[in-house]
Amino acid sequence: MNYAIGYKCTLCGCEFDYGMHGEMMTCSHCGEKGILDIVFDYSAIKKHLTRSYLERCRDYSMWRYDALMPLEGESFSEFLRIGWTPLYRSKRLKARLGIKELFIKDDGTNPTASLKDRASGVAVAKAIELGYDTISCSSTGNAASSLAGSAAHAGLRTFIFVPERAPEGKLAQLLIYGANLIAVRGDYGATFELSKAAIDKYGWYNRNAGINPVLTEGKKTVALEIAEQLNFRLTDWVAVSVGDGCTIGSVYNGFREMYELGLADRIPKILGVQSTGCCPFVTAYNSGTELVPTDENTIADSIAVGVPRNPVKAKRAVAGSGGTWISVTDEEILEAMRLLGSTEGVFSEPAASASAAGVCRAIECGVIESDETVTIISTGNGLKDVKNGLRAAGKPLYCEPSLGALEATGIIR
Numbered sequence: 001m002n003y004a005i006g007y008k009c010t011l012c013g014c015e016f017d018y019g020m021h022g023e024m025m026t027c028s029h030c031g032e033k034g035i036l037d038i039v040f041d042y043s044a045i046k047k048h049l050t051r052s053y054l055e056r057c058r059d060y061s062m063w064r065y066d067a068l069m070p071l072e073g074e075s076f077s078e079f080l081r082i083g084w085t086p087l088y089r090s091k092r093l094k095a096r097l098g099i100k101e102l103f104i105k106d107d108g109t110n111p112t113a114s115l116k117d118r119a120s121g122v123a124v125a126k127a128i129e130l131g132y133d134t135i136s137c138s139s140t141g142n143a144a145s146s147l148a149g150s151a152a153h154a155g156l157r158t159f160i161f162v163p164e165r166a167p168e169g170k171l172a173q174l175l176i177y178g179a180n181l182i183a184v185r186g187d188y189g190a191t192f193e194l195s196k197a198a199i200d201k202y203g204w205y206n207r208n209a210g211i212n213p214v215l216t217e218g219k220k221t222v223a224l225e226i227a228e229q230l231n232f233r234l235t236d237w238v239a240v241s242v243g244d245g246c247t248i249g250s251v252y253n254g255f256r257e258m259y260e261l262g263l264a265d266r267i268p269k270i271l272g273v274q275s276t277g278c279c280p281f282v283t284a285y286n287s288g289t290e291l292v293p294t295d296e297n298t299i300a301d302s303i304a305v306g307v308p309r310n311p312v313k314a315k316r317a318v319a320g321s322g323g324t325w326i327s328v329t330d331e332e333i334l335e336a337m338r339l340l341g342s343t344e345g346v347f348s349e350p351a352a353s354a355s356a357a358g359v360c361r362a363i364e365c366g367v368i369e370s371d372e373t374v375t376i377i378s379t380g381n382g383l384k385d386v387k388n389g390l391r392a393a394g395k396p397l398y399c400e401p402s403l404g405a406l407e408a409t410g411i412i413r
Helices: 042-048 051-056 062-068 092-097 116-129 142-154 168-176 188-202 214-219 221-229 246-260 280-287 311-321 330-344 350-365 382-393 403-408
Strands: 004-009 015-017 036-040 087-089 101-106 134-138 157-163 180-184 237-241 269-275 324-328 373-378
Touching (some): 036 214, 087 221, 092 101, 134 188, 157 168, 214 221, 237 350, 246 269, 246 311, 269 350, 280 324, 324 330, 350 382
Parallel strands (some): 101 373
Antiparallel strands (some): 004 036
């Protein structure tokens, strides 16, 4: 059953009836910048989505939370099995950082190896519900590959627009999934504008995170899972790397809904993490000014967004949770990649490792205190960007094929 009852503009606050307006992308009064929230009937959902229901549910995927998705129908078994990714309790990294408790949510184990599968799964389901046969988006990489994978499984055509700097691993995924791939000679802003023009002209379903409000409803399931996997005893902090702003806004929405449904007793503080090479949210937060366009100079391509399309939801996530913003250098991101891999066995791409780097920096700055607990969301697998994975890891030790040569290297002590 679809419990969505309306839309609400994040700018003007105008509300629209869900049943009367059907498919709606942005506010009819505020235009493209009028990003929408989808409003649900939580009083009705409370009767269905209970702890006892979740204990009985054997659908270990994000679709177990379909009551909190704006979708018709009762079975999503024909879609990829997205979600219910592992939440690891850290031992070695926790001890190194000197904090009370640390968890790592590894969303790199999703079907196309990123958190973006959650948004794309819901987008594909919605496109099919509305009768589309083609779906499109612009992306720095992960949203694109996740869309191509889910769409291929569902039999939809895709037109994908990426900046020409997108890593080869993500390009390979897109081509393997059969996407019509357009590498745009320009930054993410130029890529977004071209995709928007093409979508408007050819009438494809729009999966762009800065336009389509249903994407938040998929991404928020990472927070719903974290809450359930922690038996609803949430950590003090949750760290999220930030580009466009959609993911961090979704994480906050998920925790807020758990609180509103009476399943969790509080909302964790959210740490928004950006690279110093592209940190419009951090700059605006520290200066007390509005966001301004920023260069995209970082190895963390998935969060290299100089003109974020979801500023209201992102800022609301940090302010509403009592959290804060922080930026880290590319060198700190590379070090975090090594740390996550060598201490916890989690291989995260640069953008995913930024959240761990942000936690390290926040602890050094005293923002996160030693008696507090933390969850790090790792949003994508490191094999998506092997080039920077090797930069972080270093080179292998070469030797001749003999024990004498092996011992001469000094590696065995």
